[in-house]
Amino acid sequence: MLRTTRHKRFKLKSEINVVPYIDVMLVLLIIFMVTAPMMNLGVDIQLPQTQAKSLQDKKDPLVASVDENGQIYLSTAGSKREPVSxxxxxxxxxxxxxxxxxxxxxxxxxxxxxxxxxxxxxxxxQQAGVSKIGLLSQPESSGTHGRP
Known part of the structure; x- marks a missing residue:
């Protein structure tokens, strides 16, 4: 008996077929594009309009300073710094x-x-009950950007 059929050998591919992944990604993109406008969680309000100006804090702050040696100074508006324990x-x-x-x-x-x-x-x-605390600094001069 003579065999006339040839055996074909298939080589294995070492490549990843990305077409199904692209299809899934496009379907998910469409789903998110359709549902995103429906997920608006904000509340639509219209604030009243007025001619009032913004409030300015006219009270002068209390300034607490600490010098190089760790001495605490306290000053108010119009008074000079005085050292305190x-x-x-x-x-x-x-x-x-x-x-x-x-x-x-x-x-x-x-x-x-x-x-x-x-x-x-x-x-x-904090223990005194002060809730408004700020830190003072000076603006950086233009020549000090590269200092160590």
């Missing part, structure tokens, strides 16, 4: 806060000061 600082800030519940305190720390000394006054301000 941590306990005096706590007492004065508490008194200012009770007299003015909306008190704003600005913290100015010398860049050469120990971070721990500057941080010491933040918990005192």
């Amino acid at each position: 941590a306990e005096e600082f706590r007492a004065r800030v508490t008194a200012y806060q009770k007299a003015n519940p909306g008190l704003q305190v600005l913290v100015a720390g010398d860049e050469r000061a120990n971070y721990g000394k500057v941080y010491l006054i933040l918990p005192i301000l």
Whole structure:
């Protein structure tokens, strides 16, 4: 018996067929494009219009400073900086806060000061009930961008 049929050998392909993945991606893209406008979770409101100007804080803030050696200074508008101890600082800030519940305190720390000394006054301000605390800085001059 003679065999006339030839055996074909199929080579295995080592390529990934990405056509089905592209089809799935396009179907998902269409689904998300259709459903995205329906998922608007915001509330459409119209705010009233008025001629009123924005509020300006006319009260001068209390300024707490820490120098290079860790000495705490306290100053108010129109007064010069006076050195205070941590306990005096706590007492004065508490008194200012009770007299003015909306008190704003600005913290100015010398860049050469120990971070721990500057941080010491933040918990005192929190315990005194001060909720408006800001940090003071100076604008950077144009020639100091590359300093180490």
